[in-house]
Amino acid sequence: MIALVATGILQSSCKKYLEQPALGALSTAQITSRAGIDGLLIGAYSALDGQGGNNNNAGLGGGSAWEVSPDNWIYGSVAGGDAHKGSSGIDQPAINSIATFTVDASNGFLNSKWKADYEGISRANNVLKALAGVSGISDADKANLTGQARFLRGHYYFDLKKMFNNVPYIDETTTNYVQPNTTDIWPKIEADFTYAYANLPATQTQIGRVNKWAAGAYLAKTYLYEKKYSAADPIFTAVITSGTNSAGVAYDLTANFEDNFGAATKNNKETVFSIQQAANDGTNTIGEANNGDMLNFPYNSPFRCCGFFQPTEDLANSYRTNDQGLPYVDDYNSHPLVTDQGLAGISSKNSFTPDQGNLDPRLDWTVGRRGIPYLDWGLHPGQDWIREQSSAGPYSPKKNVYYQSTAGIYSDQHSWAPGTANVVNVIRFADVLLMAAEVKVQLNDLTTAQTYVNRVRARAANPASIVYNYKDASNPTGGFTTTPAAHYVVNPYPAGAFATLGQAGALKAVYFERKLELAMEGHRFFDISRWGIAQQALTAYFAFDGKTITDVAGAKFTPTKNEYYPIPQPQIDLESTGASSALKQNPGY
Secondary structure, three states, X not given: OHHHHHXXXXXXXXXXXXXOOOOOOOOXXXXXXXXXXXXXXXXXXXXXXXXXXXXXXXXXXXXXXXXXXXXXXHHHHHOOOOEEEEOOOOOOOXXXXXXXXXXXXOOHHHHHHHHHHHHHHHHHHHXXXXXXXXXXXXXXXXXXXXXXXXXXXXXXXXXXXXXXXXXXXXXXXXXXXXXXXXXXXXXXXXXXXXXXXXXXXXXXXXXXXXXXHHHHHHHHHHHHHOOOXXXXXXXXXXXXXHOEOOXXXXXXXXXXXXXXXXXXXXXXXXXXXXXXXXXXXXXOOOOOOOHHHOOXXXXXXXXXXOOEEEEOHHHHHXXXXXXXXXXXXXXXXXXXXXXXXXXXXXXXXXXXXXXXXOEOOOXXXXXXXXXOEOOOOOEEOOHHXXXXXXXXXXXXXXXXXXXXXXXXXXXXOOOOOOEEOOOEEEEEHHHHHHHHHHHHHHXXXXXXXXXXXXXXXXXHHOHHHOOXXXXXOOOHHHOEEEEEOOOXXXXXXXXXXXXXXXXXXXXXXXXXXXXXHOOOOOOHHHHHHHHOOHHHHHHHHHHHHOOOOHHHOXXXXXXXXXXXXXXXXXXXXXXXXXXXXXXXXXXXX
């Protein structure tokens, strides 16, 4: 059953494939058992990664896997200033226009993303439609199955909403699939997560299935995006004080920041909602092994390919701290890190001394820097691992990378670029704390907001979260010393700091903490857009990085337009009758 559900064929528009069963799949009327319902539900889960199943580089949207990666590395991190596209200026040119905000409705990546999310919606709707016709399932079990399907549908619609804003709504009762995109769907998303929060159990039989507390976190996040702070506040509080992951482990921050990213430590107490991935699953492909991120490894390195997703200098500079161990929230680019960018001696053969100033250790779990341990792969060599430094800068991504010592277990080499077993963190507990802190500031409870932020900063200061030097740099899998790899100085905010900053200053501090904690995880563009600071933040990034890195030279963000992506033109055309389409283009495009 699972295989039948997962091998559906995509048509060209949400209308056509939402009204037709997937090729090789049973119609919902043919599902007559609890096992059949669960097969459909697993199919809805399997769409979370956006990937086309047993295919190394195909996405559900019909394009390449990276076009629909569930971590939104292109649409959230590259567009948000966390990362340059990377590789070379001419590789994957469709990303260039997204990074510089010259994107238009003809960009095929956007059409792929649209279709992949609607495929997930279609699968969730099929669960709900079939469930209504199956008898012999207890009320509690039916509520659990319904809650999972509605959670997943809410997630897919949330992803569409934050990207495109104006999207058509299709549910299990829809019979006319030509729907306009002129009605706000936030109430529908609220309703799905509200049901899931009320009806899902606190624990599930499998860690990858969503539970009550994941639904609560997502419902509160929905209210936050809508600026319904009073509605979000008690739910965030309940999640923080009482929530558990699906295995029943109470939510908390892991001692080591890095434990949120490596496959060996995934599904831990910080896991709220993550997308499960598996390496070496017997298919001889990386279709279930993060193939959406297969491009995002250092170039010409032990990973073979491909040099994309290079952290920006603007991001790296954000991790500079002052003598009190606090960030330079307002002028971080006035305290830049030492790099080899633009130096005559840029070659990896030449000597280079990494930055000696105060730094937040989260930098070196997030950004691969020359001369600093790159997990257990050795010291990052600089240019030798960078394909085109002039267009993408000196850094490499790190959160998505697997360890050399466990590569045989957690990497997947069944393609021309690696796959991994790392989960995709959609929501983790640090994210919940920082969203809750944002709500508390908006409600003028600055003391609690600072407490939440300081929990995150205290973990960053924990010695378990520090990057250490190798015992022997020529044998990087041989272990680490107790000597920090850089001059790490990070501390919580002192008592009363947020009260002194006031509401506006405290908001800045929360916003900046999200940048530091959640960098390269696909959040940044959506954060700065909803905060109304995208033009300010991106202009600073374009100005600093654009001095020596060519890919963002001349880039410009246009307010009231670029906060959302254009509705894909193929979708507008497919929903047209004559000269009129049910889908209206977003303003400015």
